[in-house]
Amino acid sequence: MRAVVVIVCSALVIGSIAALWRGGLMSPYADDSFWTLTTAGRAGVIAITVSGLALVLWIAQKLTPTFAKLPFLAAAILHSVAALAIFAVIYGVSPQVFYSFYQIIFPDLPAQWVISPATALSRLGDAIDLITAPNLSDDIAGLTFWTLIPFAAWCQRR
Template sequence: MINILAFLTAALWVVWVRRGSHHTLWLIPAALFAVMLATPPFWHAALAGYPKDSFWTLGPSGRAGVVAIATSGILAIFLMISAKTRALFSLGWPRMIALPIDIATGLLMFGAIYSLSPQAFYAFYQLIIPDLPAQWVIDTAFDTGRIRHIVHIGPDGSMSDHLAGIGFWAVWPFTFWLHFQPDARRG
């Protein structure tokens, strides 16, 4: 699980480092990095290279495709969260009301998109794995079991689980920092 003290320390460090930057895009890797720093199970598995992970059973082009889909998906999720936050700003709500609603909505958005993501990966696998049948691989639009699993970020998690969990937890600092951007139209 994520170490809360390490998470707060990492988040404060990232805020200090990015003091002069006003670009929302910078906040995406900063939020992801802050959560990575606060997640020892991720470091241990990453340093070991995830040797038993199914990612390594793919060829170089398969791995590149998976990385491209995952990176595009994370970027799209966080850009949608940013757009949602800007829309919420336009309502003029006080930050004490808007911020918790914004974070909760961002987590729900992440969960819904994450729940649907296996279909995108499966469609890609159909391109690279011969004779893979056409099928629907997701059970529900919001898979609470899968979400609970990735939120845990356990030591035995796969690379995919860890990175999804890091993305989920990064919604918190990302949304928080959006609310405290110098150009955020907040009172």
């Protein structure tokens, strides 16, 4: 049931953002660096992305009892804020996870720390824009961000 709710919430977000459906859903991403990876590389990126999304949604759903004693509107708002904060943290550390994976694909990459709080906030701002997000990664992150709001409200249904 939760999977259906996530799909419906995502469809609502996609349907409300004309830039995501104008000209076909994948056409804006023809030049995305995702397509430069091998099939195995793309599969790895997809697996990491889906795992991260599942983690965010699982944690968001687990927050439900925390706000259950509050009136619905307060619970829905606070649950949404908490879910978005969790998303922001996971999104903030995701570049390091992907970089570690890229080190497997491209063995010449040096071992280094690639995230910083300032960069994470800037990336999050770019991703939640959805209108001018420059790549598939940012649009998936933005879609997830905006999907969490109705999903958290749904979790608080009475």
